[in-house]
Amino acid sequence: MAKQRVLTGITTTGTPHLGNYVGAIRPSIEASRNESMDAFFFLADYHALIKCQDPALVRQSSKEIAATWLALGLDTDKALFYRQSDVPEITELTWVLCCNAAKGLMNRAHAYKAVVQANEQAGEDPDFAVTMGLFSYPVLMAADILMFNAGKIPVGRDQIQHVEMARDIAQRFNHNFADVFTLPEAVVDDNVAVLQGLDGRKMSKSYNNTIPLFQTEKQLRKSINKIKTNLLEPGEPKDADDSTVFQVWSAFASAEEIARMRSEFENGIAWGEAKKQLFELVNGELGQARERYNELMEDPGHIESVLRKGADRAREYSAPLMQKVREAVGISAVV
Helix, strand or coil, rough: CEEEEEEEEEEEECCEEEHHHHHHHHHHHHHHHCCCCCEEEEHHHHHHCCCCHHHHHHHHHHHHHHHHHCCCCCCCCCCCEEHHHHHHHHHHHHHHHHCCCCCHHHHHCHHHHHHHHHHHHHCCCCCCCCHHHHHHHHHHHHHHHHHHCCCEECCCHHHHHHHHHHHHHHHHHHHHHHCCCCCCEEECCCCCCEEEEECEEEEHHHHHHCCEECCCCCHHHHHCCCCCCCCCCCCCCCCCHHHHHHHHHHHHHHHHHHHHHHHHHHHCCHHHHHHHHHHHHHHHHHHHHHHHHHHHHCHHHHHHHHHHHHHHHHHHHHHHHHHHHHHCCCCCCCC
8 A cells, every 4th residue: 555645844944842842843753653654854944045034043943953853753764854955856846836826826825915914004015025935935835745746734724725825736737737746635633732832822933932842951941930820829720721831731741641730720739830840741751852952963964964865865756756847848858
């Protein structure tokens, strides 16, 4: 039976945090151990250029994200792990797909529409500060997906549109030229937690409310102590469902431990005690991986060799597919 091919990209614009771990990294690594899966994971460093003009940050983020996935146990002999920029066929395919992507489709992209709306509200020109990178990045995302003919694309609900756009562009290419591309499907796992941050909003770099994944024990304790709570005193019953502390606990704890902590909340556990137990739980899960991460960060040569090896394997797929695309559109040897 043919394996199901899944593909996930990680944009290299920041330090991985607990939300990334719970929402994407942990479930992806677990899925990659499934023998029926053919897993592709990549560092989306070209995507980073859309919103980051700091080369040192892009470089550092690529190193941190690669080290994170390796430290957490990604088996790169099974899963294919590569850096987007090491596979030149992806950017070549992006241009071909640009020639098959309707501008009207790009006009409807959520990120572009949000910028236009913000500009209009500020009294600016609708396209103020909009680069072609921002406008057309759904095409680069389509190339990431279609290059490896991935059938299933695990995404959050906010990313479904991009997979649908990739599908639309693939259909148009297949209709105009040849049946080259598998039509991808978005897969949303509603069981994957969307973690709340220090201020109770979704944990996100843009809100500056994250808990970095591999900070020191001391820093982790300090971050967890900063989680916003209400003023209820010890002994007063607390609403677990309205608590960031409990929500983060639920993302790391077993069903039994979740039930126990819910009972503790009803019995009025002190916030300090709840945060102390949360620190111990999170630190217990991440402690060994943190050590491995620190070792990897001290050995960038090893990280680079893993990514290069992944790129070589990735090009075993991308080079033949790009040759098919070239022949389909008429860019091939004159015979």
